Amino acid sequence: MSNKERLLTPLHLLLALGVGGGVLHTLYPDSETVLKTADAQHLKTALSNPLQTAYARTLVAPNVEPVPLLQLATSLSAQHAWEASENLLTKLPGGLNPQLTQQTEKLHLLNRLDAYYADNSTRNKQAVQTQLKVLATYPQWNTITRTHLAKYSLDFGLPAQAIQHYAQLAQQDPSQTQQWLILTATTADNAGLWDTAADYWQRVHDLSPTKLNVYTYHWLESAIKAGRNTEATNYLYTLVDHLPETSSDLQRLAHLSLKLGKPALASTIYQQLANVDPESAQTWHEKAAHWSQTVGAYHLAANALTKAHNLSNDEAERLSLQYRSIDLWVAAKQPHKAALALKPLLDNKRATHLTLPHCLQVAYLAEKQQQHALASTLWTWVLAHSDDRKLWQHVALWQESRKQYTQALATWQQIETRFGVSQQTTLMRIQVLWRAEKHQQALRLARQGGKGLYKTANRYQRSILTELNKRRNNA
Known part of the structure; x- marks a missing residue:
């Protein structure tokens, strides 16, 4: 049975299967007299297809009641005589009551579907789309009809109308509310309507018995795509103190946290993953360390990496x-x-x-x-x-700054042993001896260095040499 046939009511089928004569009699009470006056061939044709006879006479009739006319148009549509059906619908008067108007619009859709499937031109497709949009504005459709309207809307590239129908079905059919909402959210997701999808996924999530379920992830994913990061972030933080115990759930939550730009939250979740998934604990600790490091939480990163180190069996690693x-x-x-x-x-x-x-x-x-x-x-x-000379010199200077003169002097002597004696090393030894108040040793070293030391010495060292020279002259 085709989708169009499913949309037909029992009344449509009954009309299509043999009440054409009844329609003819309703439209033209004196039709028997008319037929009796026809020749035998015309009478045979009329009796073999009473709908055609009724249609032909209705076209030229000045006034026809809306209900029988609509019944005839419906019967013709059921026979896929969509052009004839549409011609009759043009004769309907204005000001029909809402019920007849809704039936008329539905019949327009059936006819335009036939037109499209007979010749799937762009013009016919657009006509179907237009009619589907019209039908979506009517609130009163039964569940079966609305289901097919939703499917047609999807088939003809109208996801917004399909979403509207599925949302209505969720209200009309309380026993299947969750399933209709899932269809609504899925349709919105597939159409890239992330904001709408997030709303309906959240409703499905709220109907579920657990705080975290597969629909939670759909909701959060759609919310993130819709730019509703605050909403998604706030919900994730409500889970931190009650994180799930399954690896798959935790991995999805960590992934969502990273999508939201919350690496610290992801790190917390990876640490929990290490607890619930001991076989891969080293990997999860390393991930936790990485994301903690990115936000400057170096102590957390170091702790996590230490745990990863303790779990590794590979020496190089x-x-x-x-x-x-x-x-x-x-x-x-x-x-x-x-x-x-x-x-x-x-x-x-x-x-x-x-x-x-x-x-x-x-x-x-x-x-x-x-x-x-x-x-x-x-x-x-x-x-x-x-064997880095500058490094040795740094240590010697640091020792001197700490007033560790004995160690500093020893370091300068090792520098001379390793890298050779220079005026600079001699001056530094003199400086250390002076500060250690070993003036006589400093004076002897200055004499050994000669007058050339003054040219190399910095201001402080020159002051030391000057003072040593005075002491020598006064001796």
């Missing part, structure tokens, strides 16, 4: 994760935790070249935060594994 966690603790400005992560690596001679730059970061941070004991320990290790 563990080493990489450990280095990354050190960098994150440095970014979090927590040198002691960074040093704790660093400590196992300091004895790994095979990885010294990899460990050195990370140790440098921690040492600089400890120095900046005046964690002097930690900085001193780290600088000792750094100097034992570095």
